[in-house]
Amino acid sequence: MGNAHYGTRTFVRSDAFFADRITADGRDGWPVEAGRYRLVVSRACPWASRALVVRRLLGLEDALSLAVADPIQDDRSWRFTLDPGGRDPVLGIRYLSEAYDARAPDHPGGVSVPAIVDVPSGRLVTNDFQRITLDLATEWRSLHRAGAPELYPEPLREEIDDVMEGIYRDVNNGVYRAGFATEQSAYEEAYAALFRRLGQVSRRLADRRYLVGDHITEADVRLFTTLVRFDAVYHGHFKCNRSKLSEDPVLWAYARDLYQTPGFGDTVDFDHIKRHYYRVHSGINPTGIVPAGPDPSGWQSPHHREGLGGRPFGDTGTPPGPAPAGEGVAEPATATGMRSA
Template identity: 65%
Template sequence: MSDADAGTYVEAGEFRRDTNYITTRITADGRDGYPVEPGRYRLVAARACPWANRTLIVRRLLGLEPVLSLGLCGPTHDKLSWTFDLDPGEVDPVLGIHRLRDAYLARFPDYPRGITVPAVVDIPTGQVVTNDYAQITLDFSTEWTAYHRPGAPQLYPEPLRDHIDEINAEVFREVNNGVYRCGFAGAQDAYDAAYTRLFAALDRLTERLSTQRYLVGDTITEADVRLFTTLARFDPVYHGHFKTNRSKLSEMPVLWAYARDLFQTPGFGDTIDFGQIKEHYYVVHRDINPTGIIPAGPDLSNWLTPHHREELGGRPFGDGTPPPPPLPAEQVPAIP
């Protein structure tokens, strides 16, 4: 990617994320004009992106693969759009487009915001339905229940929703977005403040997870999915690239064990492609890494070491069961 094609990410002062997304929802009753229908929609994601990674995990855990197809963009993109670089001819075989931007413009010809993943596209019209990543996974859990696999876990159980929402709000504000607040800070004081906030939040999470296996209750929930995708990227990219370097994840024993526990749980680690993750951040963010050089390290084999979190109890899938192995076309490279 040339510098001319790259976007700009560092902001003067503090980084502020645009959180205005397409809020149309796909629901069981179709109240927004898009009813849940098997085969009608295509989830467009990228393994590099932590926000999209959530949808890959939840789709796997709930067993929605037979009813919701998956289009995967490549790990890099230019300032215009994510692109389907991994497909033959660099064209998505179902949507027939090279740029995800085309699906956005098909519905909103003057779409003024960034072209983001994940996005759900209506296959018959080729139009984007939603890119509201936080709502997409909640709707997978609550609106697509007729198509959940037998044994699908309860990721957003009604009795715990208020608690999950509370944890999710803090994790988004301080951790998911906190690493970006560090990485995209354009002034020393903004970076210093972001760094302090991030590690204060990680310390609070350490305290919480030192006595319980999962964030809310004794099973995996939506809250764990949202924290995991940031932790999985911490040592490969955030620690160096985003300067979140008080300590590596692997030097924070509680969070490191928690992350490995999830990584080794079917549906989590089998959605992670560390190669694509590193390529995305180090190549796309040329205003942070002008050379585009991708670091060789770190050693990732330690993700497979024992974590001993089962000693805290808990049942990963509650009364449910693990998902089956990924579809052959959706497998990720094994850790060397």
């Protein structure tokens, strides 16, 4: 996940230390090139999940390969223990930190996902979670699938940026500010800002299907990755418990609409999400017990948002195809039990 540090009273998320960009003209020294780079994610992480969704929506699976880290970290952070022999089969490394060290052995930051690694050199290119998806939508255009949606359309960028800024501060990062607060006042400030913003977003979405314009944009991707985790981890684990997502008719329907859209729900792994938060955050959950609920079957219930108009992929866009072999996510367990680790 994104790097962070803790002040005397509140959680502060650090900027990405490696902010090089992969661009069409290669101006940072990293040109867009099919097959050259590998995207490293954790399915537990909301910031990495943005990249997973965008990669699927744009059809970049063949151009940008995928490495999925174990949701449980150790003292060297993200590790590839889900792969045979505990090594990423393309990069040949056991820990993502090896790619960071290949880039800068004395780098001061932590090891975060999402990260893009240059396969030939094994060096980290970027861990700029705020920029990666925007560049995938704009700089990687020549490699998009036919029918890919415009996730960051130029005429709407100012509005998208404005909407995303508030959502990032109060919702995406706000749940962390509440969950990791070390003083009551800091927690209450974050809690109040979170639910104030969720109320504003709910009112905005009451009569429109998507946050900006009439089809899915980057703003929807960024809100979704927090909403899909809300009842499973943020409501209880991070004490964001004024109400559940499923108790807000508008936001719950909106989130289900996106979840049922190809490219969204098929990237979500509730098992990875819950095991990471409840087992890694030992300061919040010292027993390491992972809750069996909530029952995820409600995510497939009818949402009835089609009546608001709009088309998920725009007037000329089409849904992405099925996830590539080996990238699918198993069906989530019901409330009667979780999938085994």
